[in-house]
Amino acid sequence: MGNKKSCHHVLADDAGRIRTGCKVLPKEIGRPDRAEPSDPEKAYGIERLKKLGATVFEGSTDPADAENWLNMLEKCFDVMNCPKERKVRLA
Template sequence: MDKFTQILQASLGNIQPDPEKKYGIERLKALGATNFEGTKDPADAKVLMNQVEKCFGVMRCPENIKLSLATFLLQKQAEDWWKLLKNRRGDQEEVCWEEFRKAFFERFYPRSFRDMKQDKFLQLMQGNMTVAEYKLKYTTLSKYALNIIVDEKERCRSFESGLR
């Protein structure tokens, strides 16, 4: 039995993982990435991109594969946007991941939306909310003001200034 186990382990050691499966759409989706059709809520685009990038990290996905995997997830309106963007570029050099990411955010997670959320954060007051409700709203909106509340001391000061 011991000899059989050694032979089995040796043969398993010679099996090379299939790169199609290692970096395939099935693995990406198994890790939690979902299709994206476009949305009325720009926060959904940010959630999608965060999830895709987390999946890429777990997969240790090479830069040259990220674009094809991410664009495969685009459906309906989002896919139409991507096709139009590629068509406008014509036969220019291939789009890299960072260019795609930037264009995706410009279209689906615009600066105007982030600025509006940052303004809501800056104007946030407890008002009629309980402290727990205020804390939840504060935490939710604070991601839009990371450049303002750069350290724990500033976060605490900002939080306290909004309390009744």
């Protein structure tokens, strides 16, 4: 009986996420910053990364520092809507 209740809870959560996605997705698709930029070099360049707060990794003995740096870069790339093929060149 407890299993049915938890399945219902999961389905209700999923339905809520789907409703939210249906409201947000059309707005996101229509956003001008989601369109392909007219000047990809400017849109995906080092200067744009710097403006978003990206830094140069100077090295560290702590692996967590490298992971934090990579996470920060990924957030910047997400904001830029940067294609995968450009990420390697910029990193």
